[in-house]
Amino acid sequence: MQNKTIPDTRWMGLPHLAVGLIVIAAIALFGWQFLLADSEIAVLGMVALAAMAAFGVGKTGLNKSMSAAMRNHGRSMNIAILLALVCVIFLLGGEHFPLLMLTTTLLYMTVAFGLNAQFGLTGMVNFAGASFFGVGAYTAAVLTNHSALPPILILVAGGVFSALIGCLLIVPVVRTAGHYSAVVTIAFSVMFKTFLEVNDVLGGPQGLMVGPMKTFGWDFNSSPLLMGMELSFYVNYALLGAGLAALAFMFVQRLERSWIGLTLDSVRLDETASACFGLNVVRAKVLAFTFGNILIGIAGALYGMMISFIAPNSFSFSDSLLMVAIVLLGGLGSLWGTALAAVIVVLLPEKLQILQEYRFLLFSVVVILMLLFRPEGLMPRKVRSYFPNWRPEQ
Amino acid sequence: MDIGLFGQYLANGVMLGTMYALVAVGFTLFFGVLDVIKFSHGDVLMLGSFTGFTVYIGLLSLGIENPWVMIAAILVVSIITTAALGAIIARYLVLPLKSAPPLNILLITLMLGTAIREAVRLFYPDGSNPKAFPALLPTASVDLGGFALRADSVILVAAGIAVIIGLNLVINRTRLGLAIRAVAQDEETAKIMGINYTMIVLVTFAIGSGAAAFAGIMNGLYYNEVNFGMGLLLGLIGFCAAIIGGLGNIYGAILGGFLFAGLQTIGAVALPFASAYKDVFAFGVVIALMAWKPTGLIAERSSDRV
Amino acid sequence: MSEVLLEFKNLGKNFGGVRALDGFDMQVKRGEIIGLIGPNGSGKTTSFNLMTGIYAPSQGEVHFDGADITGMSARKVYEAGIARTFQRSRLCLPLSIFDNIMIGNHARLNTGLWFNLFQRRALRGQVEEFYTQARDLVAGFSEDLAGRMFDPVGSLPMIERRRIEICRALISKPKLLLLDEPSAGMTHDETAQMMDDILAVRDRMGGLSIIIIEHEMGVIERLCDQCVVLSYGRKISEGSYAHIAADPEVQSAYLGMD
Ligand SMILES: Nc1ncnc2c1ncn2[C@@H]1O[C@H](COP(=O)(O)OP(=O)(O)OP(=O)(O)O)[C@@H](O)[C@H]1O
């Protein structure tokens, strides 16, 4: 029942790519202004505007045109998105705080992409996301203070250590399923924070200083100059954060659009049947768990270097839950959903200080409602398409 | 180690074990009837002890100071409150998600736990600070060779064990217990036998949550302190205890509770590193146990039929 | 190459106190279609589960294609060449038809990390190749389904799902196909249609042996070279359909049930 004539999904007669680029530009502009907005009223107004726009997108068929653009011009669109992000970073130029917020959001996004490979694809909920994030940050702290390792390697080390610590959990996590596996990561999360608090070498409850990121003679904590204008040193971190999030996105997306993604899905949906068709369930779980932890650890290392001071309180079980909430809100396995949810969960409370105090309460209630009424998330994942621009003749 | 200190640790361990077992029994009951984990259990417990604390403040302001009256009132009000809350959670959050992926119920109750915790922290008067729970029980003690066994400890442990035994009797000896076990065995058959399924589920959740309130009050009376974060740790410990015992098995839950308390005590006294690591040690052992026996020491009945 | 593809020797399984299967001997020759019948709870599915490594047998042996596969893991059994369907359909509902069939094709998928992440062009070649194969296989059952390879399976009616499940088992070109009540929930005509399709596919693949569990006696009569009857975990009769249909013990087993 293939429609021979593909219905015209173009929006206002414009080519899909043009629509896509316009939307990206609009979102970038919006994001730039949103990050700069400083009165609560302005922020609220912009949130309302965004909600209305999101509603309108569905009504006017813009979303169809957008997904066509993503499908047919994936590469151009991705490059455009990255460029837009870089533009926003430079436009924010000298503004410390908005850049810090943006980078934090990007790093949480990276974490959520990692969690998505574990939870969204493979069905292994990791309730210790903040702990692995913390492993990365503490690795960075120790290595910047006690070694001469180049910081880019420290980022890698953050990922590696996080994966290694994950290996301690791998046996119980892989051998158990569902509730049993949940208790392993929850226990680890609580244990990890207690460990940090009582361990003097790691600074106890007060935490540790983290050295700055320096690469190729480029000190990340000195302010770069652009055309004679001095920029905030956070520009460095924001650029790196954007690169990291983009790489994480690319990896998880490619993973999803491959035989491995299929294997992970199958393991999530039915382990017994998977085994009956020769799938190596253990390999799939180990792969997804490690892959996710590496991403989370790298993000944590960069986070540590950026905020330059870390303490156990940033890596609590509640933070882990918030990370899981991002994945749930966005929609399991849906990467764009995850990106959107990361913005909502991380950026919104930062911009609306009244929310900051209430954010755990707010987002737990939101997730409860979501699970009750829209369990597929804000932007539900679509059926896998290995190569979106490949349309087999039918 | 001298005998006095040993006795001290033993008494403390037994107290903790009783408390943990009470919490774990709740997890096991919920899992028994519905095959679900209600992770908000610990925070329901915390709410129970805050309710108790509020009752105490209220009674004080009414001028009632008889400790036994106070304890009775505290227990009655907080147990009824949490029992009702447990039933409401079952009715509006757990049952509607029964046909969803099982993990969703764990997630929704985790989030509910956070919501309860945060709500107490934010909205209870000065909720972010610990509250001094009164010592209402007699504190007279007998000296047992260098170790003072206090009456309040004995009463608490005895009461806790009595509650556990009582619960066990209810499950195994009463018509209600029969209905609960029937539902746990097989929902469809239970329905055909004319058991009001929803009712039994709600009652089970109410019973489990009531037991948690009891544990919460016990905790308050023992440590003379309640705080908004206590439920997370107690809930997690109860969950771990129920899991290492083997979900769905009451004896497993009791075993798991005492095992965990034992691990903590060993971590605090018998190991070379600082006692601050006792929780790290206990959770570490739990994780290792999970690797060794993935479905608990007393294995859960298998449910995945092909 | 011996004539016998599969052999059970004294196979048995206890679940706690329940003897689900007891001293079961059976042989399947290459290219043969065996009907496995018996009242509810007589151990038919259990024998499939023992064969495919879901449960380890409590006693006895399973030999397949010259090798002892007793107690092997499900993965190894699949690699040896046994594929199955499940009594209660076990497809991945959110995944597309194509994805579900590719799960059955797992032995031939390249699941290397490097290949999947970075050799996208080669991956694309593999996807296209298997797409054609899967499509052709599905088309043998239903042209309509073959045109909807990227629809989620959850959106299909039960009958179509059964077909997909059979395709998932067939795509790996197994030596032995196990069908557990493939016609459950179908009308008489639909069942007949599907059996024809299975036979047609089997002819194309050549030499495939099938064990089919089925309550519909018409199907058994038409399809099977040999029948084996189980009751309370024991084999009570075997032989041609005419033979077992006339066997008084079989009749009483069925009557005793009803
Ligand atoms: N995993 C299991 N745990 C416990 N008992 C089981 C299990 N699987 C099967 N049984 C029992 O083994 C016996 C045989 O079951 P089996 O599923 O093999 O029957 P069947 O012949 O396939 O019946 P049906 O026609 O109903 O599918 C039954 O009594 C069943 O209750």
Ligand SMILES: [Mg+2]
């Ligand atoms: Mg069967």
